[in-house]
Each structure stands twice: as C-alpha cells, then as structure tokens.
Amino acid sequence: MEYRINQRTGDRISVIGIGSGYITEAPEEEAAEALELAYENGVNYVDTVASSAEGYALYGKAFEKVRDKMIYQVHFGAEYSTGKYGWTTDAETIKKSVDWQLGQLRTDYIDYGFIHCLDESSDWNAYRENGALDHLLHMKDEGVVRHIGISSHTPELVNLALDTGMVDMVMFSINPAYDYQKGDYANGSSDERMKMYRRCQKEGVGISVMKPFSGGQLLDAKASPFGNALTQYQCIQYALDKPGVLTVVPGVSSLENMKKLLGFFDASPEERDYSVIGTFTPKNAVGNCVYCNHCHPCPAGLDIALINKYYDLAKMGDALAADHYDNLEKHASDCVQCGHCNDRCPFKVDQMKRMEEIAAYFKK
Numbered sequence: 001m002e003y004r005i006n007q008r009t010g011d012r013i014s015v016i017g018i019g020s021g022y023i024t025e026a027p028e029e030e031a032a033e034a035l036e037l038a039y040e041n042g043v044n045y046v047d048t049v050a051s052s053a054e055g056y057a058l059y060g061k062a063f064e065k066v067r068d069k070m071i072y073q074v075h076f077g078a079e080y081s082t083g084k085y086g087w088t089t090d091a092e093t094i095k096k097s098v099d100w101q102l103g104q105l106r107t108d109y110i111d112y113g114f115i116h117c118l119d120e121s122s123d124w125n126a127y128r129e130n131g132a133l134d135h136l137l138h139m140k141d142e143g144v145v146r147h148i149g150i151s152s153h154t155p156e157l158v159n160l161a162l163d164t165g166m167v168d169m170v171m172f173s174i175n176p177a178y179d180y181q182k183g184d185y186a187n188g189s190s191d192e193r194m195k196m197y198r199r200c201q202k203e204g205v206g207i208s209v210m211k212p213f214s215g216g217q218l219l220d221a222k223a224s225p226f227g228n229a230l231t232q233y234q235c236i237q238y239a240l241d242k243p244g245v246l247t248v249v250p251g252v253s254s255l256e257n258m259k260k261l262l263g264f265f266d267a268s269p270e271e272r273d274y275s276v277i278g279t280f281t282p283k284n285a286v287g288n289c290v291y292c293n294h295c296h297p298c299p300a301g302l303d304i305a306l307i308n309k310y311y312d313l314a315k316m317g318d319a320l321a322a323d324h325y326d327n328l329e330k331h332a333s334d335c336v337q338c339g340h341c342n343d344r345c346p347f348k349v350d351q352m353k354r355m356e357e358i359a360a361y362f363k364k
C-alpha cells in the first residue's frame, strides 16, 4: 500500500480507499471478506455513504476491533429513515442520522465529519442558516468529530467552503470526463477545476476522489463520452496525479472488485499510463501539463511532471512547493532543450518553452 499525508491533520491515508455506494450489493459474507482483504492490504480509508442502511453495519462488524487503524469519512446530510440513502440539509434529521450512523459503525468518534454533497450556493446557505453546520462544529468542539470535510461536485462551492478555513478534506468527483466537461458532474471548466485542486494542495487540504470511473461510464467504450474505454488503473492513476489528491475511493460491490482494485499496485507503468486521453483533450485544455509523466524519461534527468507541478503551485503562492522545487536534484535550468518531451507529450505542451519560463521564475 502507498500512503499520503494530509498536511493539515497529519493523517496517513492509503491512496486507495473504500467507497460504499455499492457495498450492499454483495452478499453479507462476501462483503465482509472484501473488507477484510482491504484491511489486510493496508487500506485504511473509508467513505461511509452507502446506498442503503445495511452498509454501515458491515463496517461496524468488520472494523470494530481495528477502529483506531481506520479513518472514516462520515457525512452530515446522508440519512436512512426509509432504509435507503436520502439527502438532507435539515439539522434535526442530520443529528438523528449521525447518531444512528455512529451506532451502526460501532464507534464513538468520527475522523472526518463531512458537510454532505452541496453543489449549489443555496444549499450552502441553507446548511449554514438552519443549524446543520453548527451541529457539525459543535460535535467537533465535543471531540466526537476530529476534522471537517466537504463533499461536492462543484469547484465554486468547494472554494466557498475553503474560504472559511475550517475544511481539512474535500471529497470531489475527479475523472478525465468531468475534467473535460463531459458527463453529469462536469461542473466548472478544466481550468477552474485544476485551480481548485491546486488550491487544496497549497492549503494542505486533502482530496478524496469519488466517481473516478464516472459511474463506470469510462470503463465501457459504448458509454464513454470519449467513445473509448479506459481501464480502472488508468483512471485511478489519473486521479492520483492531480494536485491535492490523497486517496481514490471507488465503490466496491464484490470481493472480485476489491481484488481488482488492489491489483493497481502490481500494475505496470504502461497499464497505468492514461496518456491516450491526450487524443480527447478539448481545445481549451490543450497545452496544459497534467503531470502524467508520459514524456519521461528526460535525457538530462529532469523530473518534468514534478517540476511543472511545483511551478504551478508556487505561482499560486505555495511556499512549500517552491521549497520542494529548490530541493530537487535537477532544475529547469538543467534542461538541454533536446525536444524529447515535446515530441512525447500527448497534451501538446510546449515543454521546452515551459522549462525556460520555469528556470526564469525560480532563477535556477
């Protein structure tokens, strides 16, 4: 397992976590086996929102004894009074639901208490005005909630929440389709979305990724908005390469599913390489580095993707990124302008020019 650290909380989070949307589709015994396998392989992060109420008890049973090793995202706004998932911003309903969720999860604390699934500013206003947010913050004061998160599909809404300074974790829908304005949750331009990811990284806020396969559409050539299928591993790598991302939490519906996800760590760089999406890139996103590494290796030994990531972050005022750049072994000024990266880049980035720009910016 690989882990990444949430800079604001210090939590060490597995890069693959568990999404709960489909967990109740598996027979109970099989779901338990899948969760055990995940734990044995170092998965420690769970987004608990299930499509039906039974999902929570599965985690309670599976992880009660190792609760201190697990990190739960619990959503203040998911409710199960009908037995099925429901969405609410009503404070009293949220209160009852969270108490119930804690009972089912067999725990008395929540690692990340999430403001749940807000996409419109009117929802954000309602959440703050009707006492839902106060309840979440009160539970944090009481020590039941350790940290605050927000889940959303809209960069603008995430930015509003980040402005408050209270958010430690963002759950966001990231995949090549949404980033390229295709699909139900393709909110915001490529640029706005990438800016928000960079802002999270700059502010030390982690991102957990939902819908990495666009609800499965990207895995099926007929359903994919690109007319081509991508693999799970390409989509996971794509999400993990975005700034700020700590973990990807795909929905798990069977033991087979879990085994397949864990296979990501045995996959070759070629199996994870998603540069084929360079052929689908919309005009307004052509020429932007997506940090995919496809242009590597650089004959002069530059880590081209990382140099670009640090540069983009430093330009936003991320002092840590500037420091990381400083500590790199090779800098943009070491570029020998061989052109190999320009020829290899599927996203048509003029990297030779960029290296000059980056060297001028950092003066090295």
Ligand code: SF4
Pocket: 288, 289, 290, 291, 292, 293, 294, 295, 296, 304, 305, 308, 341, 344, 345, 346, 347, 348, 349, 351
């Ligand atoms: S220059 Fe192109 S190939 Fe290289 S990391 Fe950036 S997007 Fe990927």
Ligand code: SF4
Pocket: 297, 298, 299, 300, 301, 302, 304, 334, 335, 336, 337, 338, 339, 340, 341, 342, 351, 352, 355
């Ligand atoms: S142009 Fe510069 S950065 Fe690109 S491959 Fe050549 S030496 Fe490396």
